[in-house]
Amino acid sequence: MYDIFDQLLQRYNVTAYKVGKETGIASSTFTDWKNGKSSPKNEKLKLIADFFGVSVDYLSGNTNKVFCRDCGSWFNPLDSEDEKNHLRIHEKWEKAVVKFGFCWNYIRSDEMQLMYRKRLKDKNLPSDKAMHYLEELMKAEYSDLLRENDFNYYYDFNTFVSKQLWKHSVRDLVSQEVFKLLEDKYGINYDNDPTTTSIESTVEEEKTRYYINDETAKIAQEVFENGDLRLLFDASRNASPEDIRFAVEMLTRMKKKENFDD
């Protein structure tokens, strides 16, 4: 255990004295540790681990990898090859930030996604706030995608959002009014996106699956764009065949009645 601490001292070119000064741990603790008299207590191990940016598990020799809270990868700071690869990830990341405008770190993306998903659940949210929250949520998801794709994601943020707007999970997060605002700002991109199809199918796929030809796809599109009809359109996705048949039958009856009234 002291061995790992010693390697970390050498790796970062610091002395035990300096670590003691920064963490408030008495020098005798390190001496006793080195001489095998006693090991530091857990809270002291935590202070030392934090000093080097590693975990207590790593310092104790239970694992040889450290989790980077920024890029989300595991690496061994005492393995030069591992460290080189880790540095390369961060270099790519810096370039991606310049190219794509931003890329939040792993922990921040995670926190933002949780926070904005929660905020969007408020049904009384004003449109501008809802729009802002969804955009922030999209930024966090976009950052994840950049990291997952080795910072080589092909699309910029605006294109990403326009592709996400096709997804039911995204559409279901906001009201129709907010969705319309987003659609006006970003447009909806129908193109197949190979990097996001694994997360959820796009409409291109859905077209071939749900519609027999372009004409029915067009009608479905019109239904989708009609606010009232879209409710039915969306609801039918999760409905049982009996429910759909019942709804269609009811609508047909209403339609007949309407015709008689004419």
Ligand SMILES: [Zn+2]
């Ligand atoms: Zn990292």
